Amino acid sequence: MDRRSKPAWQLKIAKERIDILFKEAQKTKEKKLQNRYVELARKIGMRYNVKIESKYRRKYCRYCYAYLTSKRRLVKGNLVVNCIDCKKTNRYPYK
Ligand SMILES: [Zn+2]
Structure with missing residues:
Protein backbone atom coordinates (compact mmCIF):
# COMPACT_ATOMS: atom_id res chain seq x y z
CA MET A 1 0.00 0.00 0.00
CA ASP A 2 1.10 3.53 -0.71
CA ARG A 3 2.43 4.86 2.58
CA ARG A 4 1.29 8.37 1.82
CA SER A 5 -2.37 7.59 1.39
CA LYS A 6 -4.59 7.01 4.36
CA PRO A 7 -6.97 4.05 4.66
CA ALA A 8 -10.33 4.46 2.95
CA TRP A 9 -12.33 4.69 6.17
CA GLN A 10 -10.19 7.60 7.33
CA LEU A 11 -10.72 9.42 4.07
CA LYS A 12 -14.45 8.88 4.41
CA ILE A 13 -14.42 10.39 7.88
CA ALA A 14 -12.32 13.32 6.67
CA LYS A 15 -14.83 14.03 3.90
CA GLU A 16 -17.72 13.82 6.34
CA ARG A 17 -16.00 16.28 8.65
CA ILE A 18 -15.46 18.71 5.78
CA ASP A 19 -19.17 18.37 4.94
CA ILE A 20 -20.14 19.17 8.52
CA LEU A 21 -17.80 22.15 8.75
CA PHE A 22 -19.19 23.79 5.64
CA LYS A 23 -22.74 23.14 6.78
CA GLU A 24 -21.96 24.81 10.09
CA ALA A 25 -20.32 27.73 8.30
CA GLN A 26 -23.50 28.17 6.30
CA LYS A 27 -25.62 28.20 9.44
CA THR A 28 -23.76 30.86 11.34
CA LYS A 29 -23.72 34.57 10.62
CA GLU A 30 -20.53 35.12 12.53
CA LYS A 31 -17.68 35.85 10.18
CA LYS A 32 -14.94 34.78 12.58
CA LEU A 33 -16.59 31.42 13.02
CA GLN A 34 -17.14 30.96 9.29
CA ASN A 35 -13.47 31.60 8.57
CA ARG A 36 -12.50 29.22 11.32
CA TYR A 37 -14.65 26.47 9.79
CA VAL A 38 -13.02 27.01 6.40
CA GLU A 39 -9.59 26.84 8.01
CA LEU A 40 -10.42 23.60 9.78
CA ALA A 41 -11.89 22.04 6.65
CA ARG A 42 -8.77 22.94 4.67
CA LYS A 43 -6.54 21.49 7.36
CA ILE A 44 -8.46 18.22 7.33
CA GLY A 45 -8.21 18.17 3.54
CA MET A 46 -4.47 18.66 3.69
CA ARG A 47 -3.86 16.18 6.45
CA TYR A 48 -5.83 13.40 4.79
CA ASN A 49 -4.95 14.47 1.29
CA VAL A 50 -8.58 14.73 0.27
CA LYS A 51 -9.80 17.32 -2.16
CA ILE A 52 -12.40 19.74 -0.99
CA GLU A 53 -15.36 19.41 -3.33
CA SER A 54 -15.82 22.21 -5.83
CA LYS A 55 -19.24 23.08 -4.38
CA TYR A 56 -17.41 23.91 -1.17
CA ARG A 57 -14.33 25.44 -2.75
CA ARG A 58 -16.45 28.17 -4.26
CA LYS A 59 -17.68 29.14 -0.83
CA TYR A 60 -14.38 30.60 0.27
CA CYS A 61 -11.84 32.99 -1.21
CA ARG A 62 -9.05 31.24 -3.07
CA TYR A 63 -6.61 33.99 -2.13
CA CYS A 64 -7.16 34.56 1.58
CA TYR A 65 -9.54 31.65 2.36
CA ALA A 66 -12.16 33.89 3.91
CA TYR A 67 -15.69 32.55 3.76
CA LEU A 68 -17.49 34.35 0.97
CA THR A 69 -20.71 36.03 1.93
CA SER A 70 -20.89 38.69 -0.75
CA LYS A 71 -23.21 38.52 -3.73
CA ARG A 72 -22.50 36.07 -6.50
CA ARG A 73 -22.79 37.36 -10.03
CA LEU A 74 -22.87 35.50 -13.29
CA VAL A 75 -20.46 36.99 -15.84
CA LYS A 76 -19.83 35.30 -19.20
CA GLY A 77 -20.60 31.86 -17.87
CA ASN A 78 -18.51 32.37 -14.74
CA LEU A 79 -19.65 32.71 -11.21
CA VAL A 80 -17.95 35.87 -9.93
CA VAL A 81 -17.60 36.66 -6.26
CA ASN A 82 -15.68 39.58 -4.79
CA TYR A 94 -20.51 27.81 -14.00
CA LYS A 95 -22.48 25.26 -15.93
ZN1 LIG B 1 -10.04 37.05 -0.06
Missing part, protein backbone atom coordinates in the same frame (compact mmCIF):
# COMPACT_ATOMS: atom_id res chain seq x y z
CA CYS A 83 -13.93 38.90 -1.52
CA ILE A 84 -14.67 41.56 1.04
CA ASP A 85 -11.46 40.81 2.91
CA CYS A 86 -8.74 40.95 0.27
CA LYS A 87 -10.86 42.65 -2.45
CA LYS A 88 -9.82 40.08 -5.00
CA THR A 89 -12.23 38.61 -7.51
CA ASN A 90 -12.95 34.92 -7.44
CA ARG A 91 -14.13 33.33 -10.66
CA TYR A 92 -15.54 29.87 -11.02
CA PRO A 93 -16.78 28.19 -14.17
Whole structure:
Protein backbone atom coordinates (compact mmCIF):
# COMPACT_ATOMS: atom_id res chain seq x y z
CA MET A 1 0.00 0.00 0.00
CA ASP A 2 1.10 3.53 -0.71
CA ARG A 3 2.43 4.86 2.58
CA ARG A 4 1.29 8.37 1.82
CA SER A 5 -2.37 7.59 1.39
CA LYS A 6 -4.59 7.01 4.36
CA PRO A 7 -6.97 4.05 4.66
CA ALA A 8 -10.33 4.46 2.95
CA TRP A 9 -12.33 4.69 6.17
CA GLN A 10 -10.19 7.60 7.33
CA LEU A 11 -10.72 9.42 4.07
CA LYS A 12 -14.45 8.88 4.41
CA ILE A 13 -14.42 10.39 7.88
CA ALA A 14 -12.32 13.32 6.67
CA LYS A 15 -14.83 14.03 3.90
CA GLU A 16 -17.72 13.82 6.34
CA ARG A 17 -16.00 16.28 8.65
CA ILE A 18 -15.46 18.71 5.78
CA ASP A 19 -19.17 18.37 4.94
CA ILE A 20 -20.14 19.17 8.52
CA LEU A 21 -17.80 22.15 8.75
CA PHE A 22 -19.19 23.79 5.64
CA LYS A 23 -22.74 23.14 6.78
CA GLU A 24 -21.96 24.81 10.09
CA ALA A 25 -20.32 27.73 8.30
CA GLN A 26 -23.50 28.17 6.30
CA LYS A 27 -25.62 28.20 9.44
CA THR A 28 -23.76 30.86 11.34
CA LYS A 29 -23.72 34.57 10.62
CA GLU A 30 -20.53 35.12 12.53
CA LYS A 31 -17.68 35.85 10.18
CA LYS A 32 -14.94 34.78 12.58
CA LEU A 33 -16.59 31.42 13.02
CA GLN A 34 -17.14 30.96 9.29
CA ASN A 35 -13.47 31.60 8.57
CA ARG A 36 -12.50 29.22 11.32
CA TYR A 37 -14.65 26.47 9.79
CA VAL A 38 -13.02 27.01 6.40
CA GLU A 39 -9.59 26.84 8.01
CA LEU A 40 -10.42 23.60 9.78
CA ALA A 41 -11.89 22.04 6.65
CA ARG A 42 -8.77 22.94 4.67
CA LYS A 43 -6.54 21.49 7.36
CA ILE A 44 -8.46 18.22 7.33
CA GLY A 45 -8.21 18.17 3.54
CA MET A 46 -4.47 18.66 3.69
CA ARG A 47 -3.86 16.18 6.45
CA TYR A 48 -5.83 13.40 4.79
CA ASN A 49 -4.95 14.47 1.29
CA VAL A 50 -8.58 14.73 0.27
CA LYS A 51 -9.80 17.32 -2.16
CA ILE A 52 -12.40 19.74 -0.99
CA GLU A 53 -15.36 19.41 -3.33
CA SER A 54 -15.82 22.21 -5.83
CA LYS A 55 -19.24 23.08 -4.38
CA TYR A 56 -17.41 23.91 -1.17
CA ARG A 57 -14.33 25.44 -2.75
CA ARG A 58 -16.45 28.17 -4.26
CA LYS A 59 -17.68 29.14 -0.83
CA TYR A 60 -14.38 30.60 0.27
CA CYS A 61 -11.84 32.99 -1.21
CA ARG A 62 -9.05 31.24 -3.07
CA TYR A 63 -6.61 33.99 -2.13
CA CYS A 64 -7.16 34.56 1.58
CA TYR A 65 -9.54 31.65 2.36
CA ALA A 66 -12.16 33.89 3.91
CA TYR A 67 -15.69 32.55 3.76
CA LEU A 68 -17.49 34.35 0.97
CA THR A 69 -20.71 36.03 1.93
CA SER A 70 -20.89 38.69 -0.75
CA LYS A 71 -23.21 38.52 -3.73
CA ARG A 72 -22.50 36.07 -6.50
CA ARG A 73 -22.79 37.36 -10.03
CA LEU A 74 -22.87 35.50 -13.29
CA VAL A 75 -20.46 36.99 -15.84
CA LYS A 76 -19.83 35.30 -19.20
CA GLY A 77 -20.60 31.86 -17.87
CA ASN A 78 -18.51 32.37 -14.74
CA LEU A 79 -19.65 32.71 -11.21
CA VAL A 80 -17.95 35.87 -9.93
CA VAL A 81 -17.60 36.66 -6.26
CA ASN A 82 -15.68 39.58 -4.79
CA CYS A 83 -13.93 38.90 -1.52
CA ILE A 84 -14.67 41.56 1.04
CA ASP A 85 -11.46 40.81 2.91
CA CYS A 86 -8.74 40.95 0.27
CA LYS A 87 -10.86 42.65 -2.45
CA LYS A 88 -9.82 40.08 -5.00
CA THR A 89 -12.23 38.61 -7.51
CA ASN A 90 -12.95 34.92 -7.44
CA ARG A 91 -14.13 33.33 -10.66
CA TYR A 92 -15.54 29.87 -11.02
CA PRO A 93 -16.78 28.19 -14.17
CA TYR A 94 -20.51 27.81 -14.00
CA LYS A 95 -22.48 25.26 -15.93
ZN1 LIG B 1 -10.04 37.05 -0.06
